[in-house]
Amino acid sequence: MASSGSRVVDIHTHMYPPAYVQLLESRQTIPLIRRFAGAKDPRYIILPAEAESLEKISQAGEAATATTQLPGRPVTSHYSSLQQKIHFMDTHKIDISVISLANPWLDFVAEAEAAETARSVNREFESMCLEHPGRLFFATLPLSAPAEELLAAIEFHCRGVILGTSGLGKGLDDKRLIPVFKALAKNGLMIFLHPHYGLPSEVWGPRATEEYGHVLSLALGFPLETTIAVARMYLAGVFDEVPDLKMLLAHSGGTLPFLAGRIESCIVHDGHLVREGKVGANRRTVWQVLKEQIYLDAVIYSEVGLKAAIDASGVDRLMFGTDHPFFPPLTSDEQGEWESMTWNKAAVEKALGEGSQGTLAVMGGNAIEVLRLKEDA
């Protein structure tokens, strides 16, 4: 293993642990996992359109699946095999992975079962960490549970929680979440904010579904979902009300570093906010929150975007990630190098210089410091 100064940490890397996969396999409505005879991998079905395809296949009988394009996406061994995660890490010289449950987390779990499901998922992650020391994780949270129960679901190796943008169904600017945010802040647990829902499909236009694959919804919808969620939290005053709250934003903040100037301009030029006295001298700007409470991953696939992220929140607040197991290579061996690693690493090295202090910090040093990874390794 590399020396502590040059250790590589992947803070954006997901898993669907086996018990969670079983939960998805037991479901009749989306999200669900379905196995088809003759298909190598089960399929993960999450979109309404995919559910319709599944319905048609069920009606036609399973024999029809041989000639039908199967709905959803393949659940490869990369989704739930710890061995594959280790292989991916070894291939790409990643020392530590801060693993998190992938979307949609517990968003679909009934309130009564949320706490127990969270506990079970987190226990499963904990046992992975024990099996391979140094593989720390972001916990998943039963948001609908009381704060104590919520924290009780979190295991020793956890350093934060992964959270979608829906909260309790009304977004993260929902006042009911303030006690949750306060409990997390008090316990030094960072929130890893991650998108799942994107934007309503009509915004992509009539040609999108047939012709553009998933490009628009993943490349534009996901980052905007994150940006909207954090902008709503900012406008609702969450960062002022919970000044110790620390948030890590997926995909280098969605679009926040690039749009922060425009957000600031729209705030000071908004008649309603000015009349309501919300644009006073004491206001902490978006820029301040970016430098004081927000952390960004470096999953942006370009030097241009990465430099903007660094300019916005500081080189000490950026943390490397891969988004594994998503975006596997399509034209080369899945067991070899992934562009999710090579593009993002090259962006860091181009922006900050190969082997520089800044590069070492973004590639691992910052995560070790901020997430207290030394305590456990």
Next chain:
Amino acid sequence: MASSGSRVVDIHTHMYPPAYVQLLESRQTIPLIRRFAGAKDPRYIILPAEAESLEKISQAGEAATATTQLPGRPVTSHYSSLQQKIHFMDTHKIDISVISLANPWLDFVAEAEAAETARSVNREFESMCLEHPGRLFFATLPLSAPAEELLAAIEFHCRGVILGTSGLGKGLDDKRLIPVFKALAKNGLMIFLHPHYGLPSEVWGPRATEEYGHVLSLALGFPLETTIAVARMYLAGVFDEVPDLKMLLAHSGGTLPFLAGRIESCIVHDGHLVREGKVGANRRTVWQVLKEQIYLDAVIYSEVGLKAAIDASGVDRLMFGTDHPFFPPLTSDEQGEWESMTWNKAAVEKALGEGSQGTLAVMGGNAIEVLRLKEDA
């Protein structure tokens, strides 16, 4: 006037010329302009929610307006007075304004009247240019008219056309627009792509309307609308089919410079696009199109965003703008300095150095070159 090398050009500055205002005043459905007794300025009403407020006021009788918050936004003299535009230019040392009709242009005009309305609006702009030589403009286009009629609507002082994202109602990736784009390219007319519709209101959450003013829709919705439109054109192959097409993107490309890396990654990792053979060796990347066919305004209100825009498309492709008459100062005199000018100018000077070659280029030199403004001044 400053020497040619340091002339300041505002390429993002709008007007609602008097005849267009009259057209809006004659309308019964949105968009419309309505005058209220006792109110200093008429109101510009464009949103469905504002139309409902208007309906209520009409039912209550005009006397009620004194105690009611009027719907929409005030149409100040800055919207349609050429004298105010000149005053704004003088105050901020702007030598040339490339003026364009403001949104929603002709999007609401019936097909049969579109060509004549375009001609009338463009004639009005032309006469402003004749009155104050050097004030060139982006024309407005009757998209539903045949290409010859469309070009006939354009006057001498025009250097391009301003275009919304809806096209003929199905977006700018609509194959029916290819002849329009070809005609514009052939005639050396740049497209100035500008947002108006934003995103569906449900994406802003339940607290937005009451509490966050217009911040989310203007700060996030507008830039994403532009990004979606240009990404759809890219995925539809428009830039390859019309290689001479030149597009100026409002607000520094929406979010394109920041997200270009993610778009590229989503393309090369998209199973559908790879299967369809759309990710071949000959593909021009988003980065190439950004450097070869796209120009960006510098209306981004921050050094962070501006640097990303420059990194993405090059310092020779950025052009200063103000977005006047929108975002007037709310806490200082409207006849004095506007932050839309000072923030954007400061961003350029911070990114490129005060008085540097790069700053001179972005502040005016690029626009003079690219839009051939010397020929007329």
